[in-house]
Amino acid sequence: MKLFGRREKPIGEILSGGESAIANKEVEGLSLGQIVRRRFFRHRAAVVALFLLSSVIVFVMTALDTKIGPLRIPGWWRWTVEDIPDLRFEDCPGGTIGCPTLSVNPFSGFGMGTHPFGQDDIGRDYFALVMNGARRSLMIMFIIGFLAGFIGVVVGSISGFYGGIVDAVLMRLVDFIQTVPIIIIAAVIGKTAGRVGPVFLALFLGLLTWTGLARLIRAQFLSLRELEFVDAARVAGASNARIAFKHILPNAVGQIIVTVTLIMAGAILTETALSYLGFGVVAPDVSLGLLISEYQTSFTTRPWLFWWPGFFIITIALCVNFIGDGLRDAFDPRQRRRITKKDRLQAKLQVKAGA
């Protein structure tokens, strides 16, 4: 800062010099990972979202029993989806049945009770149902995200790197998949695949949603492969695969991550919408969309049956979206830190001290 602290310079110029100095000093001597991590953690909403999403994942995943082959890890919640306890009548408002026992009262404290989210028509614990549904939705979201991300990156890289006839063929494939209306074709498959299970549905949706990512990666590759560092790598004797995946791909990693988060946020909405229409996850399996579609008519009498699944869908999608936004800001090379009032004041003070 002392460099700019000379008296004859007008204050505006000093400040503008100060801005780039702040930005440059921040990233001096740091690796890309460190810069990204620092910038990400400065994005307050994204950090909160990351914390919230990981808590939700841990909460949802440990609530119920988990079966991995013969292994059975017990969950901390007392009911399972199959249990049918007695319906609760006492202290329910307006003569309804199975009302929630969750109490969040600042005076008497926080209490879960026997059925925090209430019970459904036949008495099944709604907390267990919602947990099971959220678990399905999360699983489907991650499968779609990974599959679509993988295919999109591979197709986009190959298409952009080789260009020519390979590119033309692959891009026609992308056009081709984009013309297939996702909701309708997924419904056709879901109608039969409902019996096969949600994993199959997720894999199928993953096979349809990678096209946007592939186009983005292709565009990145088309511009990056003309740059000097690619020539340098080639002169040094690197193979095509090495150039594509070791030299070019890391430059596109920001876009990949951001697009994959967007795909994931979209995927959870698509899955719940399909289940809502009756073509996604079908009974006796549980999903959040299915719960909403089953209990939408009881909104006026027993609104909790409607609020909780919606709450989990929105929380998960919102968190993923915010994390994506934080990552986008963190990876954007043009992004500079916002100059706050505090920075300006400090710069002025420093100028005064230097003078």
Added chain:
Amino acid sequence: MLGYIMRRIGVSIMILFGSSFLVYNLAAYASDPLAELRLSADDGARQQIIALTRDLQLDVPPPLRYFLWLKGILGVFVGKLNMGMTREASSVQEELAFAIPVTLRLVLAASVTALLVGIAFGIISALRQYSRFDYAMTFMAFVLFSLPIFWVAVLLKEFMAIQFNNFLSEPSIPLKWMFIFSCFTGVFWSSLFGGERKRFWSVFAGAFATGFVILWAIDFTDWYLHPGLGPILIGFLSVGIAIGVASISTGLTNIPARNAALTMAGLAVLWYYPAQWLFNNHGSYLVILLMLALIVGTGFICASLFSKVDRGPIARTAIITGVISGFLLFVDRIMQSWQPYFITDAVNGRPVPTYGQRKDQLVTADFWLNNLDIIMHLILPTFALILISLAGWIRYSRGALLEVLNQDYIRTARAKGLNERTVITRHALRNMMLPLSSLFVGEFVGLIGGAVITERVFGWSGMGTLGIRAINSYDLNLLMGVTLLLSTLVVLGNLLADLVYSALDPRIRLVKE
């Protein structure tokens, strides 16, 4: 250029062949249209199986049957389109012909409104980057991004329809709500205008008072039972619109433009009674179109009366003012139908419907009642669709404008002494619209595909409902009809987006010259 378009269309047709072949076979192998009938041992069921097999040519294996279907589709080139039969032996293209206008009505209304509102919010958000308003908009956009539409729809049905209808049976706004609502209005407008603390509070006070007075007036006059604007209110609103449009479009220092706009506003008031007569006796779309033409013509005349040079911007200002004021006349006439609509048997005091696309009892009613009915049925689904697609437009337009504002030519424009209004409207906004123009087509097509869920929730019988019916009853021809239509829209939409972009942006050339 023509060659380019022909080549693109050729490629698109090949893609459509491929995707329809894939979907046809996938759907044909994934579902058995006769499964249910086979289970029954009834003699009638056997008869039905034989009849269906004959009518739908089910004895032909799917890959070959596709070409039979394709033959009917290719008939479109010789004027004999045949999309096959549904299971109920009705023609697919007739079913589609009924469904398409319904879906279009829904999607068109929603996408245009979302576009206008979203871009306006996005622009303000970008101009006030890192302000409270900007943060609020960003947060709102993310929340809207994460909302499942079927969930929103249930909430809307409850709060915008059922509760509002209950409210209308005994309408009175409690003082508490007036206060809360006015506070909200005040915060919205003051954060929109921005500025230092003093300006914030003065705008807040103004907006709060206006909101409170309007609510009180509505409550006092029982406006919700006999709504209407009347010539006096229209006069005030038109003058306000004239000043607003002139200050955004040309700036108030442009005297001829301001005068032309004010003249148009005055004409709108003078037209009030003749327009009433015309609306009452000859209410039809033709009359409305003629009035629109008249407004445009008057706008040009106004411009030439007030100025001899630089008439373009003046005419533009006058026409925009005229169209908005004319729209007020239309709104006023629709509002006048509210009372008769409200007491009709079919409505019976519950005007906001939660289900269906129109009331069959009112189809024969007069033009205005009929239109009001259609509008009332549009409100909930349109609102739901707007909420869903608004977020995208806010984000896109904010990003696009910020990108443009960082360009060198904006700095140049400021440096040569142009005022901020000119820099924003002439230099920034026009360039910002370029990327958005091609997005609109994609968004629109996407909404048509996404309307499946909206139609289902609100009980509209559009294309989405047809698609669901087709899937549930294993109706292959109907399913293919809907899918083909959607795929064709996507392909045409992509082509149109590219053409629009290259037409607007001279830097982009699709063909090498």
